[in-house]
Amino acid sequence: LLLVMARFKDILKIDPAARCAHLQPGVRNLAISQAAAPYELYYAPDPSSQIACSIGGNVAENAGGVHCLKYGLTVHNLLQVRMLTVEGQPLTLGSEALDSPGFDLLALFTGSEGLLGVITEVTVKLLPKPQIAKVLLAAFDSVENAGQAVAAIIAAGIIPGGLEMMDNLAIRAAEDFIHAGYPVDAQAMLLCELDGVEADVHDDCERVRQLLQQAGASEVRLARDEAERARFWAGRKNAFPAVGRLSPDYYCMDGTIPRRQLPAVLHGIARLAAEHRLRVANVFHAGDGNMHPLILFDANQSGELERAETLGGKILELCVAVGGTITGEHGVGREKINQMCVQFSSDELSLFHGIKRAFDPLGLLNPGKNIPTLHRCAEAGAMHIHHGQLPFPELERF
Incomplete structure (x- = not known):
């Protein structure tokens, strides 16, 4: 294909x-x-x-x-x-x-x-093309405040062209790589782009600035010109290769969660990373809850690849536990096929197999990908879960 x-x-x-x-x-x-x-x-x-x-x-x-x-x-x-x-x-x-x-x-x-x-x-x-686009950069001393700012912007009826979040590890990596002018001491950073008609964008920028400050932003900056706007986005769009400079290898995950669960999931990821003795940089589309945790490891060190893969699976299960999904845009393939057993019930998986057979009766197209067999789910010991079912303390705290 x-x-x-x-x-x-x-x-x-x-x-x-x-x-x-x-x-x-x-x-x-x-x-x-x-x-x-x-x-x-x-x-x-x-x-x-x-x-x-x-x-x-x-x-x-x-x-x-x-x-x-x-x-x-x-x-x-x-x-x-x-x-x-x-x-x-x-x-x-x-x-x-x-x-x-x-x-x-x-x-x-x-x-x-x-x-x-x-x-x-x-x-x-x-x-x-929009008549005009403006970008606000906001620094926060905590991921909770950054998550609250995301919720406040959407609740105010403002739909930004883009609303992205990066944690401290990702901020430092991107700044060292691109020199975008990021606040390297911030625990979290938001990029909020507003586009459309000039008068509307100007008004929305002021409203968003107020919302960011009310949510506890320690700094809010409006890109001064198109060149600075491009630098702000260059840092975000190059975050993956930037993080790749911190470690011999990294494992990019992809899960989606309800926006209100951002603080809980970030805390859960931090706890899971500590348990597996690995670092995680978080870069994600905060506005639509699509997360991309980057798990840093060294495949040359015995056991680190296995720990990274196990940690990635646990992060996806956390996403499901808060009412999210195991993928937002990267797909399932073979990598997340066991987590499909966690996301979906046996009846749902049987329906997926029925759709596959309708198009491809002999199973020749991309075999063994995306949809696990019920036998595989049983062997993996995975079972379908419901929102809040897994024992993650973060779900009770938030």
Whole structure:
């Protein structure tokens, strides 16, 4: 599947009148916005890997990005996908119209990780570039206050273009790598981007500044110009490679939680990291609760890889325990297949297998990925849990 997507990488058509782009699956995410730029249009979902990741891969994983809080995930920015079934039959899912008849197979296919068919063409929505965008940087002495600030902004009815959080370890790594001007002594930092019409953005910036200060921000800075705004985002978008400079290896996790549970989960991650004798840097899309804990380890040290993998599984189980999920945009593959047993009941997993068989009766597409067998779940000793079921003290404290 990846080989097919990598070979087909042409932008077939940019249609400014219809505000859409017709693409082969190997087209890089960033290349879409670059091609649409002459028409003052862009493609909204922007994963940190957008310079390299493909739109076909974005569809397969339902990728997100720093601006998904306001503009949605890949599934919200798709119009149509053309695919081949395992038998080679071409199918068109979705429509260039606002809706299409029948079941919403486009949504089903998005995020299916190559289990249902092979993508041959993608049609995405293009949006007008906002008139103006401003970024506020806020430093906090505690992750609790930063989490409360996120909740306060959303509760006030303000939907930022992006709302990102980084903890101290991630802040220091990014600053050392990019020199973005980050507050290296802060325990947590928020980046809040507001975009739209100039008058509205100006008013929202003042409202957000007040909310940040009321939540306990020790410092609030508005990017002075476009160059500083770009530096603020460069630090965030390069956080993963920056953290990679701190350790020979790191293990990037991906889970999603309700926003109100941010402080509890961050405390839970810290406790679990201490128990497994490993460091964790936290970088995440705070506005939509999509977390990316980065577990630092050294594979050359005996047992560290195994401890990192065990810690990653425990973090995902914590996400489920607070009412979240084991993935926001990175998918399941083989890596999280045991946690699927924790997330879903046997009846739900049986339904997933039924959908897989409807598209791929012989199980030839991406075999052994994403959906565990019930036998595997039994062997792993994993069981479906409900919100708050696991014995995490953080759930009682918050």
